[in-house]
Amino acid sequence: MHPETRTRRRNERLFRLLCLSCLFLPLAMLVWLLGDLVVKAMPRLHMDFLSGYPSRRATDAGVLPGMIGSLYLIFLTVSLAMPIGVGAAIYLEEFGRRSRLAHLIEVNIANLAGVPSIIYGLLGLEIFVRVLGLGRSLLAGAATLALLVLPVIIMATREALRTVPDSLREAAVGLGATPWQVVRQVVLPQSMPGIMTGCILAVSRAIGETAPLVVIGALTFITFLPDGVLAPFTALPIQIFNWISRPQAAFAHNAAAGIVVLMGTLLLLNATAIYLRGRMERIQKGTH
């Protein structure tokens, strides 16, 4: 073999190795991070932690209000954001195609997706908490998170709507369907798995969001469960942040345990959603 070819081969191999290690560094850190979390969380991971309320004593403190708060919050957020997001996507893809207004909305959504989440917190604080008088409530928090995840849902839904072949729309129109009937009976059922994925992405984003909730004023020390949408609340990430902020080392274990619960919930939600999506795809393929 020509010596120059040999150096060339060696350089290529080295470069390939360098690139591969660049890819593995963040993955290695993820493994390290998860391992460290589980080790730190071990002393607190038992049923009392899941069913307990916050306490001044680290070993007595539990995560129940945060967990319940987060579940309410996510449920409300999706109930608000999903219909609006899907509606907006349908408008952009099926009704307003190529109109100047639709283009304006499109550009605007792309810009909103890049706005830092804490800015949404400021918006929520002023509009929902103060002007609309919702106070520092679950509903104010959910409305803020809903605005935050809307671009995610809209973009994913548009993507899903675009995968529906035009021939299906034309067939429906040919049978005399009105535009809305085409959407409701042909396009929406076809794109449901994609829409579901968008909502999962949105939920995953919303459940870990901390900054906007801190700004709108979620409480950190709560010894009761919310009794309505206008009740004050705490959420899992807020509770974790509070534990991280305490100087005593014992609370670091609580924070780690809280994070394990958070990541576990995240995993569970994703797994459920992936399962649902798979099932829907199977039903759609006509095996029912």
Added chain:
Amino acid sequence: MSDTLLSATAAPGPTTGASGTGRKPAFRRAARATPIGERFVAAVLFACGALSIFTTLGILGVLGYETAAFFSEVSIVDFLGDTEWTPLFAEKRFGIWALVSGTVLTSLIAMAVALPFGLLSAVYLSELAPSHARRILKPLMELLAGVPTIVYGFFALTVVTPLLQRVIPDLAGFNALSAGLVMGVMIIPMIASLSEDAIHAVPRALREAAWGLGASSLSTIFGVVLPAARSGIAAATTLAVSRAIGETMIVAIAAGQQPQFTSDPRVPVETMTAYIVQIGMGDVPTGTLEYRTIFAVGTMLFLMTFAMNVFAQRLARKYRRLG
């Protein structure tokens, strides 16, 4: 082809079935549908889309209104000309540069990590990886992007900082270095994924021409592919910088809450986002000057990220034209 035909006949099935009326009534319903109903639905859908416009207007309005109120009490010269930020002290100073420098410092450290690692990951995924490796590695990277940032913050504070302190003895417990490094790792998947799209968009003919001229795969990558993808890569970088500037929890947890105008990565700093969180954690009464500071800082933050995003979109449009 046969697949689409199959689903075409199958799709309306469940919908008509679910209404419990069978096939014929569905058609009759279609004939009866009034244009008024159709117009109503279209209006509702339009309203959903228009909400995004109102969100933008809301952000601009809220930031503008409260910031104007802030500047009626604090001179803009002090805001832009001072380097001390002490709005909670008896002797109040409002120099935004103390916070901006914290943001810029942590973001620079993050980009120093994220850019080389993200870019080389992208090169590997699009140019070097066998397709089955790519199928496994891409979702793994996406997994990394799904971890809540508060988790990264905890990791920076409790693992990375103590580790760095062994190497750099005078590193403070809260510092820009650790927060910046972890934030960099968090941003790697974003740069990798966006740059990969840009590299993927480079026409194959360009690579083939380079190979035909006898270029090695390395000189093809560095001499042809990366230069052709440069505006896309620049767009990815700009978006990543915007993300770093707006990132909140990692810096609020690990970088500290001491605004200072410094370029020393070993000492505590405070970013713009961390300041807003600090005030949010306390109970500052609405309508006070302290309350308004977070909107003034928010406006600065919004302007910086907005400029980055617009610039990135412009760059992205350029590379799409190329491809």
